[in-house]
Amino acid sequence: MGKNRHHEGSGPSQRQLRVGELIRRTLSDVLARGDVHDPELNRMSITVGEVRTSPDLKIATVYVMPLGGGERAEAIDALKRNRGELRRALMRDMTLKYAPDLRFLIDETFDQMDATRRLFQDEKVRRDIEAPDAEDASPEDKA
Template sequence: MAKQTHHSARGPSQRQLRVGELIRRSLSDILTRGDIHDPDLNRMSITVGEVRTSPDLKVATAFVLPLGGKDKEQALLLLRQNRYEIRRAVAKTLALKYAPEIRFLIDETFDQMDETRRILEQDAVRRDIENDSDGGDADGGGE
């Protein structure tokens, strides 16, 4: 039987969450101020929704989305091309033993929320929700 660490079953530790949030804020500030020497990147308005760190804090995955959700691939390309400068800029603002490698992914949260909203607005789903809230039994049976 493989040994399971105490983090694997419970999700990220408080330290991972705290460091992830510090990196998120730092990264947001750097991108907002245009501290990276790339005019194409500085022209884009990029939101950093979340940063997740590995248990050893050596890898940070930043979930990003350009304003309005347009030019996602272009934003990812520019962020990845400038990842070393971004890493140095983030490291300057944080007091960590190691500067984490920063990976970038598109934040799909807003797309998922839109899809959930779309599903909840369907007539059939609305009827089911209203039937459940009227005290109807979920399994159709009585007591």
């Protein structure tokens, strides 16, 4: 049972990664199908970007983003309000001994990707990227 204890400091275990991905897919399906009895939540299109589980699998942190990036606070509130029903849906659709406690956070990686996209669209950055390497490199660098 405690065989993975010495790996705790080195990132998530394979089991944590596998269960996190299974929870991510299951929650994505539940939200896409509108299985939750909350009209406000069902009208939102929410992407589940990632799920990270605690080493004991009792807590699952769910990183989400509403479509278009708007209504973030409303999406988090709706998910929190329906936490119990979402846990029951996980138990129904997955083969876990117990459903983890769900915590919902906005997935900031979407913002980082947008910022990166904007950066690459900047004319000065594009000029620098598209500049031929041959002009910038000295003869020693080409060897």
